[in-house]
Amino acid sequence: MAFKIASSPHVTRNLHTSTVMQRVILCLLPGLVVQCAFFGWGTLVQVLLAILVALSCEAAVMKLRNRDIKTSLSDNSAMLTAILIGVAIPPLAPWWMIVMGTAFAIVIVKHLYGGLGHNLFNPAMAAYVLLLVSFPVQMTTWIAPSTVALHSPSLVESLQLIFNVGAHVNMEQFRLGIDGMTMATPLDTLKTDLSMGLTTTESLTKAIFDGSTGVGWFWVNLAYLAGGLVLLKLKAIRWHISTGVLLGLFVASSIGFLLSPDNQASPLLHLFSGATMLAAFFIATDPVTAATSPRGRIIFGALIGVLVYIIRTKGGYPDAFAFAVLLANLCAPFIDYYVRPRTYGHSTN
Amino acid sequence: MLTLLDQLDKGTLWRSPGGIHPPEVKFLSNATPIGQLPLASTYLVPVPQVGENCTLAVKVGDKVLKGTPLTQGTSIWHLPVHAPTSGTVVAIEPRASNHASALPVNTCVIAADGKDTWCELVPNQLDDLSHQQIVDKIRSAGIAGMGGAAFPTHIKLNPVSEIDLVIINGVECEPYISADDRLMREYSQDILAGIGIIHRLLAPKRIVIAIEDNKPEAAKAMQAAVNQCGLPAGSIRVTVIPTKYPSGGEKQLIQIITGREVPSGSIPAKLGIVVHNVGTAFAIHQAVTQGKPLVERVVTVTGKNVSKPGNYWLPIGTPVDHVLTATEFTPEAEQKVIIGGPMMGHALANIQVPILKGTNCILVPSSQEIGSAPEEKACIRCGECATACPALLLPQQLFWHAKAEEYDKAASYNLKDCIECGCCSYVCPSDIPLVEYYRIAKSALKQAADEKQQAERAKQRFDARLARLEEEKLAREAKAKEAAERRQATMTGTDKNAVAEAMARIAAKKAAAAQAATGGATIEQPATAELNATATDTTAAPKGKAAVAAAIARAKAKKAAQANTESTKTHSVETDSAQIDSSANVDETESATDVIAQEAPLSQKDKVAAAIARAKAKKAAQQTDTAPLEPTETADSTSELNAADDKKAKVAAAVARAKAKKAAQQAETNAENGLNQTATPAVDSKANVQADVNDDTEAAATDINDAEAIKKAKVAAAVARAKAKKIAAASAESKTDAEIESVDVIRAEANVASPSIAATLDTATTEADAVLPSQGSAAEPIETAQLSSEELKKARIAATIAKAKAKKAALAQEANASSDSSVTND
Structure with missing residues (x-):
């Protein structure tokens, strides 16, 4: 019988890219939790939104490039990029900012440069800079930490602010500190x-x-x-x-x-x-x-x-x-x- | 070195960069003692196994005993192979090799007789042997490095430089393999005896036996043996090193034990270090003290798909399938059979291949142990490979360039220093088979280097050929010059007669030329007839005759060439005969040209040639007419006439050259049409030249300047020869033997031609020299007997000037040579 031939080495460590990315994401969680504790649900909403956009963009680009969508999505790299953008931008920034930033990161910074392993710039940071130079006001409007804030946004309030629905919610009220000053x-x-x-x-x-x-x-x-x-x-x-x-x-x-x-x-x-x-x-x-x-x-x-x-x-x-x-x-x-x-x-x- | 020795004694270890810790899985095979397997029915012994040059010592049908050498050789790199068991040589033929490529290699197939009878073994007393005798015994036992690389051991035991440190490698860092482990546990005394022999041969300051800390039993056994051995205390120690792959690599082990690095492209001996495997030490002991050649070795047979994993004494040449059958191998779908360990071993497609001297393991893993390689994904430049690389390379950069086939850039990242240990591929999170990329890049680089070397060699050959041709030319010229000088030196007073004769000849010639001019100005054919007549009748007019003869020869050559270009195979027979004719012409001399002159059909070309000759004659006649008839001034006219003759001869020679060239060109262009067709014109042109030369030889008797013509003719002949050679070379590539034979014929002719030309030249020169002083004597007829050296000199200068003029004219002539009519109009 003919036997299978292969080039040495015949064993590998079995620590794959997807596993590495997964570990990075898991290790981000403590920080994310603490960030949510101090700055409300907004960060979590932003992260989830970013993940959704990132995976959609990744899949769409892979489809356009005639590559296997599943392999690409399962390497977790798009998700990691999304989470990084999510935690980096202000928690109550309007939804279109994170959508725009994430799409820019995945489509332009990552895939237009050749996809995973070929991009010259860190996609999350490129997206952040794009948003920062385009929308400096929104990007520097952080709310006051919950321990020193007059009001902290609830989940509903956060969603209302992010998706810009419900006229009675005002961004400024969450920026006031206990001393009554905008923080x-x-x-x-x-x-x-x-x-x-x-x-x-x-x-x-x-x-x-x-x-x-x-x-x-x-x-x-x-x-x-x-x-x-x-x-x-x-x-x-x-x-x-x-x-x-x-x-x-x-x-x-x-x-x-x-x-x-x-x-x-x-x-x-x-x-x-x-x-x-x-x-x-x-x-x-x-x-x-x-x-x-x-x-x-x-x-x-x-x-x-x-x-x-x-x-x-x-x-x-x-x-x-x-x-x-x-x-x-x-x-x-x-x-x-x-x-x-x-x-x-x-x-x- | 002293501090290093101190640190060696302290057991200091250095860090080797990179490395990995793959699962060892040695427990599968290292628990049981080294066993024996039943004899196979046939053994496959590749010949040669190590080294290149050897001759077979056996033939098909020979009976061999276990240990009978199968090869013999004299090269230092030759390492004999021995029959692994007693039996009969049933075949010596190419069989699949135990190599990743499975390329067939010459293999001696031995049918075992089942008795396994040893040949006569001569045990030795170590003390009785000289160093050289020991090295010879190791070599004739066919011992090669048993660690895997199979480098001839006798070469490592005979180093040019002094060896300070011998490292005995018992590291065995590859997963799964336990052959050295078991050997150290069971045969520590024998290994130590072998180490003793190495110690005697190399006399190192220290011997370090290095063992990984995952083999404590082996280390203990070796330590015990060290304590008992008779080697000087403190000169040998067992050093246990931390388990890490690839610590057992020679370079890595040296780094761990001494902290030094083997310079890139160098060998450890440069550092005064030699590394031997424990198995090699054992084999040295067997060979030297017991006289046993290397016919068997310990091989680990392991993996989940054999029921009886373990270590076995296997005769070298045992087919792998026999081993696997005997150890109850149950293959599964997509089964891998790996020779060596999982990190560096190669997978076999065909298991009808032998165990070799460097084979230490057969691994047949289940798919759970070692699965198929996952699909390659994009490199994320994580740098894990760079961290794992023991050679401190940047594997991802190498990969980048290797994948892009930018091999020169890969080389600039020190690709050649890659030891292919596989650490980078092992750690790669993207499952990139990095080592495979490097292997491809390395072989591409090697191929490019080989091609470059070949091109270099071809250029050298070409340059050498040019130099040789130049040298030959110079040698010919020098020879001619020498001959001329010799003749001049032996010249006597009888030259007076020669002068008189020459004058007589000139007078006759003048008459003949005048006759020719008046006779054949308009009607060409009779004129030629007349010329022919003059040629036969008047001995004093050899020049005209020669010209005609040459013209006819030329015409013939051309005709033959033309015929050849158009000829079919049947024609080629004719041309063959023409060839023979011209060969005859070459062989014969004056008479031959005469024959041609009379017999050759008078074609248009002949007429033209004749016309040229006539025109020349006319000119000469005119010149003679204008010259005063006073005897005192005859000399002037003579010299003038000579000049004219010279010109004529040159014209003839130039035409001949042109013809030869043309013919040769034709021959070249027709090279495809068949050898006979192409070769003949060349031969003919040669004959043509020959004829010219012969004619000129005659003429030289009367004319000083014919020497010049001869020279030119010689050059033309040389050109023709060169052309012939070229054609011969071209035809050497053609297929049929018949054609090649004809090439030989041409070569032979060329050879015939060259001496005859040389001879002709000699005569010509002699005569030319003889005529030389005649100019002087003609100027002062009364004092011809007392030729002063000054006059000679003058004469020579005059001759040189004439020659130069002639040359110039010849050049001009050559420009016009394409049309014969232009010559006639001159």
């Missing part, structure tokens, strides 16, 4: 205060801050950090990029803070505000758009960290991860070209 994100607040001549210490006394970090945001970041550590443990991601990002941000912000503590945010505030932990473990670690060699990935991560610090401090936008990630994406091929590991048996030069 922005901690980073935004600090940035505005510093530009108005206040010192960091003065700004930190505001209700949005909890001594040294932003109310709610600290816990959200902590939850993403925990999820990220589990990811590391599961070896779904490697430590290089995350460490690079956190170290880069920490070192840059420490230097800045030591030089002028009065008009700079502390490293702690940088590390536990905004999207820091989410980006460090779930966004920057997207392998497709990152550098490939271990050393290259550390450099890639550190670049993001430093860029985030610069944009947060000097840029016009309060948070900077989307821009920093996209800029680092641009640099990834360059990093790959120049940072190659020394092959066994080759001299160092």
Whole structure:
């Protein structure tokens, strides 16, 4: 009888792309839960909406490309992109924004560049930037964290706001803090205060801050950090990029803070505000758009960290991860070209 | 090295990058002692198995005993193969090989007689043997590396550089395989004896026996054996290393034990390190102390689809299907039969293939153990492969370029340093068969390199040929020059006579030429007849005769060529005869040309040629007429006449050349039409040239400048020869033997032609030299007897000028050579 022939190796680890993506999604859940706890049902609605749009777009594109729809949907990559967009945008942003952003991410950023594995830019961040530059007002309108808010939106109110039905619900009422002031994100607040001549210490006394970090945001970041550590443990991601990002941000912000503590945010505030932990473990670690060699990935991560610090401090936008990630994406091929590991048996030069 | 030795003694281990931890599954086979299987009915022994050059030592029908060498050879790379059992050689023929390709290899098929009788074995006392004797015994025992690569062991035991460290590889990192494990457990003493022999041969500072920590029993047994062996204390140790695939790879093991890397493209001996497998050490012991050649080895037979997994002593050459039958193999649909381990082994399509010296495992897994490969998905650049790569490559970049068939870029990412261990494919979440891509890329690169090398060689051959041709040309010229000088040196005073004779001849010629000119200006045929008459009657007019003869020869050649181009096969017989004719012409000399002159039919061409000759004669006559008749001035006219003659000769030669060229071209263009057809014109043109040369030889007796013509004729002949050669080369590619024979005929003729031309040239030169001083003597007839060297020199200069002029004229002539009428109008 004829026997089956195949090229070696004949065994594989059986850790497939879909499994890796699945693990990443699962590790996002703690952060998502905490985010919902502080900012209401809106985030969950956005995530579900994004997933729906992402899967539809993925299926439609696969159909157009004459590829197998099931294989593509089952790799979970579209779903991961959708969840990342969902958690990144303001919880009560109107529905058409997330639809537009997600469709842009899947159709244009991912598939027009060749699909999974071929896209140059991180789809979630590209979508975020598109929305941010197109609709800056909506994209920077965060509601007050539930612990310091006058009113927190219920599920129905969230849905009404997102889908723009029911005239009596007003976005502004959920932005009022217990002090009766409209609340922005901690980073935004600090940035505005510093530009108005206040010192960091003065700004930190505001209700949005909890001594040294932003109310709610600290816990959200902590939850993403925990999820990220589990990811590391599961070896779904490697430590290089995350460490690079956190170290880069920490070192840059420490230097800045030591030089002028009065008009700079502390490293702690940088590390536990905004999207820091989410980006460090779930966004920057997207392998497709990152550098490939271990050393290259550390450099890639550190670049993001430093860029985030610069944009947060000097840029016009309060948070900077989307821009920093996209800029680092641009640099990834360059990093790959120049940072190659020394092959066994080759001299160092 | 001292610090390294210290660290070796401390058992320091270094980290090898990358690597994976696949399921080991060694428990299937490592629990039972090494067993025996019943003898197979036939054994398949590939010859040669290792190394290239060998001659068979047996023939079909020979009776062989177990251990009888089947091959012999003298090359250092030759490694004999031995009969694995006693029996009869029933066939020596290509059979499927134990290789992924299953390409047939020459195989000695031995029908076992079932007795398994050993040939005579000569045990040795180790102390009685010299180093060389030991190495010879290892070689004649046919020992190759037993770890899988099957590199001839005697070469590794005879290194050029000093060896500081010998690593005995008992790592066996591939999953499933336990052959070395069992061997170490059961034959540790024998392995140590083998290590002792290696120690004696290489005298290393340290020997390290490396064993993975998943084989504690083996490590214990080896440690016990080390404690008992007689090797110097401290020079040998057992080092247990952490289990990780591929720690057993030579380069990785060296890195783990010493922290050093084998430079890319180099061998461990460069670092003073040699790695031997434990199985090899065992075989060395068997070969040297017991005289047993390598005819059997331990093979792990494992996988869920054999009922009796375990390790077995299998004669080399045992068919795999026999082994599987004996171990109760139950195949399933899409069964894989893997030779080697699951990481690097190759799957067999056909199991009628033999166990080889490097075969350490037969793995027949169930589909639950090792399923079929899942479909390849898109690379997400996760970098897991780069993390797993023990060679620190960037597998995803290699894949990227290999898939795009940008092999040069893949090479720039050090593709050649890939050891094909399979770690990258193992960890790939997208199920990409990375190693397969690398293999394809590697073979493509190898093929490209081979092609480049071939092209390089072809270019070298071409250059060498050009150089050779140039050299031959120079040699011919040098020879001619030398001959000329020799003759000049031996010249005597009797030259006076030669001068007188020459003058007489010139006078006669003048007369003849005048006659020809007046006789045949309008009516061509009679004129030719007249010419013929002059040729036969007047010995003093060889030039005209020669011209006619040459013209006729040319005409004939052309005719033959034309005939040939149009000829069918029946015509080719005729042309053959023409060929013979021209060959005859080559063989004969003066008389032959005369015969041609008289016998050749007077065609249009002949007439034209004759007309040319006439025109030339006329010109010469005119010149003579204008010259004053005073005897003192005869010399001038002579030289003038000579110049004219020279021109004429040159014209003739040029025409001949043109003809030859044309004929040759025709021959070339007709090369497809058949050899006889094409070859004949070439031969004819050669004959033509020959005729010219012969004519000119005659003429040279009267004319100094004919030497020039001869030279040219020689060149023409050389061209013709070259053409003939070319045609011969072209025809060498044609199919029928008959054609090839005719090529040989032509070659032979070419050979005949060349010496005769050389001879002709010699004579011509002699005569030319003889005539040379005559110019001087003609200028001062009274003092001809006392030829000063200065005068000679002058004469020579004059001759050179004349030659140059002639050459110039010849060039001009060549330009006009296409139309004969233009020559006539001159």
